[in-house]
Amino acid sequence: MVTTAGALTDGSLSSIKGFLKTLSPVDQVGADARAAMLATRSIKTASKKWAIDMAISMIDLTTLEGADTDGKVKAICNKAIRPDPTDPSVPHVGAICVYNDMVSVARKHLDESGGHDIPVAAVSTAFPSGRASLEVKERDTKDAIANGATEIDMVIDRGAFLSGDLEKVFSEIVYIKSLCGDKAHLKVILETGELVTYDNVRKASFLAMAAGADFIKTSTGKVAPAATAPVVLVMLEAVRDFHQMTGVRIGVKPAGGIRTTKDAIKQLVLVKETAGDEWLNPELFRIGASALLNDLLMQRQKLTSGHYGGANYVTLD
């Protein structure tokens, strides 16, 4: 990387475009092989317990269904505060992630139930497709922040990105970031399943970080493939390089397809080996998931009780 930090932080589109041209391509075979190699690492006993608790505290407990109701959102809020009602030593999750209109329900219920310190994230900017005018995206974002969202998960315009209109993608992120101001963290969803190549993932990662993202997030969860290990590896390398160039640490959030404890621990290994220990905390790494939490709780119960658990011993949601 020959470019200076200025090109990434001066906020001008021409310098970021120049920087993206100098970006070296991703070695696809190498990234796949390295992600696969790191996935073979075996984490047991005390390290596993630590990893499970860390993964729980990193979860953005998510419900993004057309069928969401107030009741369901309240139920996952309760679960976020006390993931395992039989064991108070389980940490609370990182955040709740809901659609815009459920933000106020979630915020109110968390505040009333002792979950003041759990932020509510809202998916925004015409999630999941991003196909709407900037006015609609602006209104969507403002609305979520006004209702108490302190994290905004925006989607980029993949159509514009793939057709080379980086300016549109960049300016939208800059604009949404300006709406967030100091009231909300901005997570930028790249939807890597639609970006086709790892080169595009790296490019989109730098574009989002230069435009002011606090987090870069793999996917909406509505498109497969979602958070595959090599894609997360490429994004972690991007935040590591960005930190080396600018001194700023950007977070990473894989989302979609992470369902088992094994998957989650693989992600933590990737974080430690790629970005480093500083990223092993919920301020800089989150996992967007819903079913994962139950599997983590079952594995935790196994470590505590010494016998294998079953799905009947965790809550249905």
Add this chain to the structure above:
Amino acid sequence: MSNSKSRAMRLDVKKTYKLFIGGAFPRSESGRTYEVTDSKGEFIANPSLASRKDLRDAVVAARNAHSGWAGATAFNRGQILYRIAEMMEGRSAQFVDEIIALEGLTPSAAKKQVEEAIDLWVWYSGWCDKIGSIYGSTNAVSGSFYNFTIPDSLGVVAVFAPAKPSLLGLVHSLAPVLAGGNTAVVIASEKYPLSAITLSEAIGTSDVSGGVVNILTGSAAELAPWAASHMDIDGIDATGLNSTLEKEVRIAGADNLKRISSFKDGASPQRVLAFMENKTVWHPIGV
């Protein structure tokens, strides 16, 4: 391969004896195997020595398969079990050879065991669509309701079948578990596992969905305590466990209210009912 010279030089294609989990035939995740000898102490095979992780994987496969198997119509389940009997019949010569080698039976005694086992399997397949009507009931209640009690499947059942007779004993334990709509994790006899392995190959080519039957080979002493404490196994057929192990399993299984039975007598619908639970339905009259 037409001339006799090339025939004479041919090497036998030896079988790798593997586990049966979720419809696939994996080796043990631990990579372990153990030696099985025939009745004269000669080497016969190296089956997989299943680990507790294999047991856990098998339970996950059985749990995932349960709703589909229990949700199929009783008639359909009966047909599928009958199909397994058809596949067993096609492999009867292989069953006979393995039983002669391992158990040291005479050819006629081995043949008799295999025929009995297949007939018993057919008998239990017939129970699928009869158990509900014979052991269910309509109950008189003081109110304007119909009230029915119907036996329903328990869930995932671990099966420790008796070592000998290796095939017939296995069918005595496994067939009633399946007929009741349960899915099964079988821990085959450590000393005589070949009948169970061949049965898994017969099941693998019938119409049973993956995970309905899972067959592990290995040490019952190693796996039984893990099966007993496993919260996601609902019942255990402990017929094949010795009294020390059975006691251990009953103690460990008490904590999670597991239904544990062992059977002395032969074929009986009670063995189907042993792994079913009665469910009662109230239905308003006149609606």
